[in-house]
Each structure stands twice: as C-alpha cells, then as structure tokens.
Amino acid sequence: MNLSILITPVIQAAILVNVMLIGAAYMVLAERKVAAWIQNRIGPNRVGPWGLFQSFADVFKLYLKEDIVPAAADKTFHSMAPVISIAVAITAYAIIPWMDNVNIGGTTYTLSMAPNMDVALLVMLAMTSVGVYGIALAGWSSNNKYSLMGGLRSTAQMISYELSMGLSAVGVLMICGSLNLVDIIRYQTEHGWNVFYQPLAFVIFLVTALAETNRAPFDLPEAEPELVGGYHTEYASMKFGLLYLAEYANILASSAIMAVLFLGGWDLIPFVDEIALMGLAPDSLPAVLIGHAALAGKAALLVFVFIWIRWSLPRFRYDQLMNLGWKVLLPLSLANITITGIVLLLMK
Amino acid sequence: MNLDVILFALFAIGAVASAVFTITRRNPVAAAMSLIGHFFMLAGLYLTLHAQFVAVVQVLVYAGAIMVLVVFVIMLLNLGNEQQLTERISMRTTIGTLVAALFAMQVVTGLLARPTGVNTQHADAAMIGATAGIGNALFTTYIFPFEAVSILLLAALIGAVILAKRHLHEGI
Numbered sequence: 001m002n003l004s005i006l007i008t009p010v011i012q013a014a015i016l017v018n019v020m021l022i023g024a025a026y027m028v029l030a031e032r033k034v035a036a037w038i039q040n041r042i043g044p045n046r047v048g049p050w051g052l053f054q055s056f057a058d059v060f061k062l063y064l065k066e067d068i069v070p071a072a073a074d075k076t077f078h079s080m081a082p083v084i085s086i087a088v089a090i091t092a093y094a095i096i097p098w099m100d101n102v103n104i105g106g107t108t109y110t111l112s113m114a115p116n117m118d119v120a121l122l123v124m125l126a127m128t129s130v131g132v133y134g135i136a137l138a139g140w141s142s143n144n145k146y147s148l149m150g151g152l153r154s155t156a157q158m159i160s161y162e163l164s165m166g167l168s169a170v171g172v173l174m175i176c177g178s179l180n181l182v183d184i185i186r187y188q189t190e191h192g193w194n195v196f197y198q199p200l201a202f203v204i205f206l207v208t209a210l211a212e213t214n215r216a217p218f219d220l221p222e223a224e225p226e227l228v229g230g231y232h233t234e235y236a237s238m239k240f241g242l243l244y245l246a247e248y249a250n251i252l253a254s255s256a257i258m259a260v261l262f263l264g265g266w267d268l269i270p271f272v273d274e275i276a277l278m279g280l281a282p283d284s285l286p287a288v289l290i291g292h293a294a295l296a297g298k299a300a301l302l303v304f305v306f307i308w309i310r311w312s313l314p315r316f317r318y319d320q321l322m323n324l325g326w327k328v329l330l331p332l333s334l335a336n337i338t339i340t341g342i343v344l345l346l347m348k
Numbered sequence: 349m350n351l352d353v354i355l356f357a358l359f360a361i362g363a364v365a366s367a368v369f370t371i372t373r374r375n376p377v378a379a380a381m382s383l384i385g386h387f388f389m390l391a392g393l394y395l396t397l398h399a400q401f402v403a404v405v406q407v408l409v410y411a412g413a414i415m416v417l418v419v420f421v422i423m424l425l426n427l428g429n430e431q432q433l434t435e436r437i438s439m440r441t442t443i444g445t446l447v448a449a450l451f452a453m454q455v456v457t458g459l460l461a462r463p464t465g466v467n468t469q470h471a472d473a474a475m476i477g478a479t480a481g482i483g484n485a486l487f488t489t490y491i492f493p494f495e496a497v498s499i500l501l502l503a504a505l506i507g508a509v510i511l512a513k514r515h516l517h518e519g520i
Contacts, residue, residue, distance in 0.1 A: 119400045159416055159417070159420070
C-alpha cells in the first residue's frame, strides 16, 4: 500500500485545522474589539500590541482552570459533547475549497482536503444538522434545568432553520447545475456572482446561518438573562473552551460557504476576468493566491457582518423566532425556488 | 490487503458494534447516540461502494433530521427511571427471540450461499452513485414511484397537521 495517500491528507488536515483554530481564536478577539468599537470602548489592549496576544492568554487561562463536572451529570456524555461539537465543526472545513489547484514546476498542489467532491454542499448541510448533537447533549448531560432548556431550544431552532437553509441553497444549485463547490465557483467566475441572481436566497441563507450558529439575534440557547449560560452553564476549563471554539469555527465555516455559494468564491471582481486581464495562467501561483485571498477576505467580511449584527440587534422572543422560521423564511425560500425554476425555463 | 478491505472491516465492525449498543443500553439517550453512530458507519459503507449521494443523504436525513427529533423527544420527556423499563411482558420476549432466531438462520444461509470472492461491482459504479446519475434515474425511469412516494408523504404531512390541529378546535 502506498503510504503517501495516507500521509499527504494528514499533513494537509494538520495545517488546515491549526490555521482554522487559530483563526477562530482570533475571531474571539475580533468580536471583543468590534464590540468595544461599537460601544465606544477601547477593548482588550494589554496583552501584546493592540491586544493581539489576548487570544493566547485566554486559551492558557482556560487550560489552567479546574475542570469541574457536576456530581449529578452524566459523565460520559458531559465529556463527549464538546468533542462532538468541535469535531463536527472541523469536519466542515474539509469540503471548503480554500484554494484552487496550483501548478508549481509541473506538480499540482492544493490546500483543500476534498476539493472536487460531488456532494460537497450536502456534506456541509449534513454537518450543520449533526452539529446540534453537541449542544443538545451538553444541555442534557449537565443535569441542570437551564442547560436542558438551552439544549432543547437549540435543537428546536436548528430543526426549524436548517430546512430554509437547504432550500435557499437550491436556487444556487438550479442556476449552477452542480453540488460541487468548485463547479459553483467556476460558474460564478464566468457568469457573475450568484448574489446578483439570487439576492433573496442570500438573505435567507445569511439569516438561517445566524440561527444555525446560535448567534444573536437568534442566541436564545444561551440567553444569559433567562438561562444563565444556556447549554454551557455547567462547563468549565477547556471543555467550555471547546464549545466556545466550535461556535466560532461554525461561524467561520458558514461565512466561507456563503462566500463560495453567493459571493463568487475565488473571483475578485464580478463580471470581470481579472486573472486573464493581468495575463496570469489560472493555475499559476499568483493567480491562485489572489483567489485564496479573495475568498478569505470575503469570509472575513462576512464574519465581521456576523459580529456587527450581534452587537446591533436585540434578541428575538421564542415565538418570534419560530414564526420567522416557519411562516416567513420557509415560504419565501419555496417561492424563490419556484420563481428561479420559471425564469430558468423561460430563458431556456 | 488493500484500503477498500481495511475500510470495509472498520465500518462493518463499527456498524455491528453500534447496533448492539443501541439495543443493549438502558439509557435511552445512549441508545439513540449509538444508533446515530450506526448511521455514520452505514454512510461509510456506502462510501466504500462509491455511493456518495446515498452516504451523505443517510447522514443528512437519518442522523441529521430524524434522530435529532428522537433525541429531542427523549430529552423533552426526560425519560428517567430507565431501570423500571424491565421486561414485564414475557410474551414480547418470546416473540422477539423467535424472530431473532429466524433472522439469524437467514443470515447464516446467506453467508453459506455467498459468491466466492468475486468483485461484482458495476463498472460505472461511481457514475451511478453520483448526484447526476441518481437524479436522472429518479426523474426518468423511476418518475412514477418517485411521484407516488411524494404524494404519500404529502398525505402523511396533511394528516399530521390535521391530527395536531383537532385538539385546538375542541379546546375552543
């Protein structure tokens, strides 16, 4: 058996996971900085220049804390829940096409784990829906009424919103004719970004992504005035850290998927083939790096939008949340599919 | 030994082990989680057969939607006292044992009659298992069963809504 087919993915995965986890750690810092900026404060600025090492200080603090497990908790599931959360969040990174194939001296390299997977988008949706087990188990195993309420709320919320999320992506699939994320990016490079053809789907996807990642204004599972800390009330030390990290890792994954589905992925300027104008081959190193930077920049912008929304909007009430999901977003996403189908048929 | 065999062995052992856990755990949440693990193992088995779409749909629908509801209900009802759920009705055990014995006989017969080490995989297995292949088959060859099933599901959906709403009207 050729060992390289095992070793190469392991190295790729190690790089990807570490970069993403450090990215997620820095999102915590970004969240605090943006929050401070929006609230006219300074924010963390003690650890390193502009507080840049604050994330590492936070993680060290979490590691040094005592890991307290409640006596009445279900020990196995209490330990398993953060692991499920973070594992599912990281699995989603495998299908995101971070970078095009790059040709250096005749050999092809890539950073993506499963770039040309036929069902990549479905994997993403599957991972989003499986992610709920981490939160639900964390809430249930803590044996605390606030945790259980948080876990139940999160489960109900995710069931309600993942339907609209999947249906809003159908519009994109109908236009591009593929579930393969690389094909979707290539289509957008040629024909312009999907956000111009599917603005409604983009808005629905953004709202459902906020709900799926339990972000404000949909952060009812951890609504602190009602539920103390929600599903992670009974967590301490790095187990709490993992739940927290999984939340941010999910936000980053959702942002990247939105950038790929609606904002053109590797494409820097819509309707312009800027790579050809600069006289670069599509698989040369500078062209691929520009594409990678474009995708990362769009994802970072969407992450900023997530944070911006959190510190601008108040939390929904529970009935408002359910009404919005079932009575507004679901009919709208179904209407979007119907209209897209009719338009595609007329244009044929 | 090639990678296919190793992966098959891993997923098959995992599938059987998680299935056994599902029916032996007293704690309903542990049983449900074992069942979810079993669905993942099945998805892995589908992947070794180049059925990408079926594998992902297995995780998306069974593990991601149906089992979420099951876990939700278990948590909502907070099924404690699982020790009390002992075998009170011996009738059930008897019938269960008989059915299990019949099934075991069938499995043994199947194992004895298996084809000997021939790779019977279709040459275009990867194409058939891809989304496009399944979509084409569903909307051309199997369009009638597909539509029939969707009408059945619609009827079930309307039935569920009516059953849930009946109490509301009676209450008013």
